[in-house]
Amino acid sequence: MSAFEKLIKHSKKVSNFSHLASICGWDQASMMPAGGAEARSEAMAELSVHIHGLQTQPQLAEWFNDAENEALNTEQQATLREMKRSWQQANVLPEELVEAQSLAGSKCEHAWRSQRKENDWVGFEKNWAEVVKLSQEEAKIRSEATNLSPYDAMLEIYEPGTSSASLDIVFDDVKRWLPEMIDQAIEKQASESLITPSGRYPTAQQKALGLEVMQLLQFDFNHGRLDESVHPFCGGVPSDVRLTTRYNDSEFVQSLMGIVHETGHARYEQGLPKHLAATAAGEARSMGIHESQSLFFEMQLGRSAAFIERLASLCTQHFTNQDAAVFANDNLQKIYTRVQKDFIRVDADELTYPAHVILRYEIERDLINGVISYNDVPELWDTKMQHYLGLSTAGNYRDGCMQDIHWTDGAFGYFPSYTLGAMYAAQFMASMEQSVDVQGVIRSGDLTPIFDWLQQNIWSKGSLLTTDELVKQATGDVLNAKHFKAHLQQRYLNK
Amino acid sequence: MSAFEKLIKHSKKVSNFSHLASICGWDQASMMPAGGAEARSEAMAELSVHIHGLQTQPQLAEWFNDAENEALNTEQQATLREMKRSWQQANVLPEELVEAQSLAGSKCEHAWRSQRKENDWVGFEKNWAEVVKLSQEEAKIRSEATNLSPYDAMLEIYEPGTSSASLDIVFDDVKRWLPEMIDQAIEKQASESLITPSGRYPTAQQKALGLEVMQLLQFDFNHGRLDESVHPFCGGVPSDVRLTTRYNDSEFVQSLMGIVHETGHARYEQGLPKHLAATAAGEARSMGIHESQSLFFEMQLGRSAAFIERLASLCTQHFTNQDAAVFANDNLQKIYTRVQKDFIRVDADELTYPAHVILRYEIERDLINGVISYNDVPELWDTKMQHYLGLSTAGNYRDGCMQDIHWTDGAFGYFPSYTLGAMYAAQFMASMEQSVDVQGVIRSGDLTPIFDWLQQNIWSKGSLLTTDELVKQATGDVLNAKHFKAHLQQRYLNK
Numbered sequence: 001m002s003a004f005e006k007l008i009k010h011s012k013k014v015s016n017f018s019h020l021a022s023i024c025g026w027d028q029a030s031m032m033p034a035g036g037a038e039a040r041s042e043a044m045a046e047l048s049v050h051i052h053g054l055q056t057q058p059q060l061a062e063w064f065n066d067a068e069n070e071a072l073n074t075e076q077q078a079t080l081r082e083m084k085r086s087w088q089q090a091n092v093l094p095e096e097l098v099e100a101q102s103l104a105g106s107k108c109e110h111a112w113r114s115q116r117k118e119n120d121w122v123g124f125e126k127n128w129a130e131v132v133k134l135s136q137e138e139a140k141i142r143s144e145a146t147n148l149s150p151y152d153a154m155l156e157i158y159e160p161g162t163s164s165a166s167l168d169i170v171f172d173d174v175k176r177w178l179p180e181m182i183d184q185a186i187e188k189q190a191s192e193s194l195i196t197p198s199g200r201y202p203t204a205q206q207k208a209l210g211l212e213v214m215q216l217l218q219f220d221f222n223h224g225r226l227d228e229s230v231h232p233f234c235g236g237v238p239s240d241v242r243l244t245t246r247y248n249d250s251e252f253v254q255s256l257m258g259i260v261h262e263t264g265h266a267r268y269e270q271g272l273p274k275h276l277a278a279t280a281a282g283e284a285r286s287m288g289i290h291e292s293q294s295l296f297f298e299m300q301l302g303r304s305a306a307f308i309e310r311l312a313s314l315c316t317q318h319f320t321n322q323d324a325a326v327f328a329n330d331n332l333q334k335i336y337t338r339v340q341k342d343f344i345r346v347d348a349d350e351l352t353y354p355a356h357v358i359l360r361y362e363i364e365r366d367l368i369n370g371v372i373s374y375n376d377v378p379e380l381w382d383t384k385m386q387h388y389l390g391l392s393t394a395g396n397y398r399d400g401c402m403q404d405i406h407w408t409d410g411a412f413g414y415f416p417s418y419t420l421g422a423m424y425a426a427q428f429m430a431s432m433e434q435s436v437d438v439q440g441v442i443r444s445g446d447l448t449p450i451f452d453w454l455q456q457n458i459w460s461k462g463s464l465l466t467t468d469e470l471v472k473q474a475t476g477d478v479l480n481a482k483h484f485k486a487h488l489q490q491r492y493l494n495k
Numbered sequence: 496m497s498a499f500e501k502l503i504k505h506s507k508k509v510s511n512f513s514h515l516a517s518i519c520g521w522d523q524a525s526m527m528p529a530g531g532a533e534a535r536s537e538a539m540a541e542l543s544v545h546i547h548g549l550q551t552q553p554q555l556a557e558w559f560n561d562a563e564n565e566a567l568n569t570e571q572q573a574t575l576r577e578m579k580r581s582w583q584q585a586n587v588l589p590e591e592l593v594e595a596q597s598l599a600g601s602k603c604e605h606a607w608r609s610q611r612k613e614n615d616w617v618g619f620e621k622n623w624a625e626v627v628k629l630s631q632e633e634a635k636i637r638s639e640a641t642n643l644s645p646y647d648a649m650l651e652i653y654e655p656g657t658s659s660a661s662l663d664i665v666f667d668d669v670k671r672w673l674p675e676m677i678d679q680a681i682e683k684q685a686s687e688s689l690i691t692p693s694g695r696y697p698t699a700q701q702k703a704l705g706l707e708v709m710q711l712l713q714f715d716f717n718h719g720r721l722d723e724s725v726h727p728f729c730g731g732v733p734s735d736v737r738l739t740t741r742y743n744d745s746e747f748v749q750s751l752m753g754i755v756h757e758t759g760h761a762r763y764e765q766g767l768p769k770h771l772a773a774t775a776a777g778e779a780r781s782m783g784i785h786e787s788q789s790l791f792f793e794m795q796l797g798r799s800a801a802f803i804e805r806l807a808s809l810c811t812q813h814f815t816n817q818d819a820a821v822f823a824n825d826n827l828q829k830i831y832t833r834v835q836k837d838f839i840r841v842d843a844d845e846l847t848y849p850a851h852v853i854l855r856y857e858i859e860r861d862l863i864n865g866v867i868s869y870n871d872v873p874e875l876w877d878t879k880m881q882h883y884l885g886l887s888t889a890g891n892y893r894d895g896c897m898q899d900i901h902w903t904d905g906a907f908g909y910f911p912s913y914t915l916g917a918m919y920a921a922q923f924m925a926s927m928e929q930s931v932d933v934q935g936v937i938r939s940g941d942l943t944p945i946f947d948w949l950q951q952n953i954w955s956k957g958s959l960l961t962t963d964e965l966v967k968q969a970t971g972d973v974l975n976a977k978h979f980k981a982h983l984q985q986r987y988l989n990k
Binding site: 012013016017019020023024027031032033034035036038039040042043046047050220221222223224225236237239240277278 | 507508511512514515518519522526527528529530531533534535537538541542545715716717718719720731732733734735772773
């Protein structure tokens with residue numbers, strides 16, 4: 001057996017255990033009763049330790065060395081590159097640091113759940129200082145191993161090949177036009193009237209509607225299912241994708257578009273190359289590309305005129321005894337494109353969302369690079385919020401720098417993926433529209449040409465290409481914020 | 496760390512992986528879409544290999560040796576005894592035999608699924624000969640390791656401490672009175688009229704009823720849940736018990752009593768000693784004792800007059816727009832105690848069921864002990880069916896010796912557990928009734944005293960006692976078929 005074959009075999013073993021972790025993780029979030037939590041945590045921790053043990057087996061170093069001297073075709077070379085990347089990431093940190101981070105992160109996150117409600121920055125800061133310190137250590141080690149800046153080395157975990165230099169370029173571009181565009185959109189919408197849902201939308205009806213929308217989006221129910229969880233997500237494995245949503249009986253807007261969003265993630269997973277299943281090259285390219293698929297579904301398809309027409313008609317069929325004026329085409333479009341300056345990222349609309357992300361990016365970049373200190377964050381947050389969205393968070397930590405879970409356990413480098421995803425999605429749509437009549441296809445009810453394009457250009461590529469190669473092959477260009485700008489202008493300012 | 500402590504730590508590790516296997520197994524049967532099967536099988540097989548690897552780690556032998564010389568209290572001694580038993584069982588068979596059995600069993604079982612439908616004994620026999628041969632080899636090895644007869648060594652897997660000599664005594668007792676009692680019951684019921692369900696019983700209504708019955712039976716929903724699967728079972732882990740049932744819209748009888756049955760299994764699991772969780776002494780005592788709890792719920796409680804009264808009343812509440820005569824107290828009692836001689840074990844009633852089991856026991860005992868050959872089975876089956884139930888299966892393999900899945904993959908020694916369970920259940924009830932007014936308690940709607948008795952005498956004991964000790968401490972006697980006989984006489988002949 002060649003070294004490459006040994007690596008593939010090993011990779012499949014790791015993948016088998018990860019499969020169990022995914023399914024049990026989904027179960028934990030969507031099925032498990034509260035009393036099962038303790039034993040489950042122990043079992044999952046045992047599994048994590050085992051997987052980490054497999055990923056750090058000493059003989060792997062030799063296999064990687066040997067495999068690099070073996071005759072491999074292009075696909076095998078890409079597979080080797082991705083396996084090695086994931087092996088390096090699993091091996092770069094000393095065990096003691098990983099354990100210290102796990103402890104500090106759990107402690108900080110757990111306390112944050114009540115501290116946030118109580119707006120208790122002083123309490124939070126005590127735990128968070130340790131989390132930041134350990135993340136800086138992590139970044140330093142990753143930096144030495146990769147010859148990247150500390151923050152770029154963290155970014156590499158989520159967005160391989162993306163540097164803060166390139167982020168600065170696209171985000172600076174966005175910063176130049178976004179605040180003004182937000183003001184213009186709000187001004188334009190100020191005179192519009194809009195009817196918000198006020199009736200009861202039973203869960204069973206919302207679910208039936210959601211399933212029909214998933215069918216329209218050609219979700220493969222032979223390889224996945226829809227359930228409920230407090231925090232919606234897309235989990236499971238490519239051959240069995242587990243999607244969740246959350247229903248609120250007093251409105252349908254969130255769960256409906258939430259399902260469209262998660263179906264985008266799901267179809268990416270379902271469309272990954274089957275012949276590379278269970279190897280690193282068969283996995284999704286990056287967090288940003290994953291988000292580009294969910295946002296392609298939610299923003300590019302889901303909020304487009306033709307799709308809203310379909311949703312309006314489906315709502316009328318599924319929600320009986322409701323005020324039909326809510327689902328009227330025009331009204332639904334207004335609901336789903338309403339712009340509002342607000343404090344909270346997770347509730348933000350398409351247009352203001354990038355401001356929330358860029359703010360976080362700039363702060364975490366400087367924090368991890370050691371340019372600022374953890375206790376500078378509240379003031380910086382306030383300044384930037386005022387600058388980008390005209391809102392002050394002075395003294396309001398709860399709705400300011402304490403609002404997100406990410407930083408509480410050290411997930412620095414993750415935030416940019418959201419807006420990268422939105423920008424990639426716009427660029428993919430611009431490119432797709434050159435060969436596909438997207439709105440016409442949606443109106444026909446058979447969206448196959450849209451999914452064929454995504455399958456061919458994105459899903460089937462797995463991680464065979466780098467992100468830049470992927471985007472360039474699909475669109476003829478590397479990431480360019482102009483597509484995102486044009487999309488937002490067209491949608492929010494009719495330009 | 497003492498050797499005993501090392502063993503406990505190791506046992507918890509194995510238990511953590513078994514936890515994942517249980518949850519993913521439940522998922523496979525109740526949640527997973529068909530397209531997920533292939534990848535799941537691979538992941539589950541990988542996990543099995545890993546668990547087997549842990550159970551056969553070479554250092555365990557030394558730890559067991561050392562632990563036996565350590566100062567242990569009574570509970571620790573019992574824990575050590577049970578850990579050692581399960582270790583010996585995992586280590587006694589050579590890998591090649593286990594693999595050969597797995598292959599032959601899968602092949603035979605897979606082919607059986609169509610061969611049974613086609614009544615194809617000749618085709619089946621070809622695969623089955625190999626399964627029997629390998630099981631005989633297994634029994635021989637187990638026999639040498641335990642100084643038991645080959646069949647008793649197989650029985651030991653499911654019913655530790657139970658010998659065929661003791662089974663012969665109780666089963667011979669049953670055989671003396673059962674055939675006549677069946678005839679008398681059928682004669683008695685011949686003149687009774689009975690209304691069978693004929694309407695539609697929507698799944699949602701059946702489920703709501705089932706959940707209410709589980710509440711009456713004090714199932715702990717903080718540590719478990721109810722779902723659906725083709726073959727109902729009770730899975731999961733003690734802190735999170737996963738129960739399933741199967742709904743048929745055209746009748747409610749099966750799913751309702753099926754839920755009562757599985758709830759018996761579930762409460763046993765939920766009631767196991769928590770301080771011994773994840774060690775062998777904290778597990779259920781045996782298959783027979785497990786079945787005694789499900790049959791205590793289904794037969795002793797579930798079909799008793801007071802419980803049927805409750806069910807009748809609950810059915811009337813849950814099934815609206817149905818013919819209420821079906822749920823009338825008397826009629827429901829008749830439905831649930833109808834006796835009928837038939838070919839199929841899984842459809843058999845309480846009274847004829849032991850005949851099906853004793854027939855299988857006698858055949859598998861002689862087969863594994865080498866007294867008969869695999870191709871003697873059809874004729875023996877026919878003879879015994881005629882003898883016990885007056886039915887001939889000559890030429891009818893499908894409804895005869897090819898009806899069960901157990902033997903197709905070599906699970907010899909399992910069948911006696913069903914009737915042992917029924918007998919233990921009757922004996923537990925006889926004993927409980929000396930201190931608890933069972934029917935009065937059921938009529939009060941608060942069944943706590945019943946469950947307190949079971950918790951104290953059965954559930955909390957885990958595997959700390961041997962089966963004989965457990966039964967003797969709970970009832971003052973080892974297993975005695977007279978309680979079962981008295982119960983059946985009273986229920987079916989009003990004696």
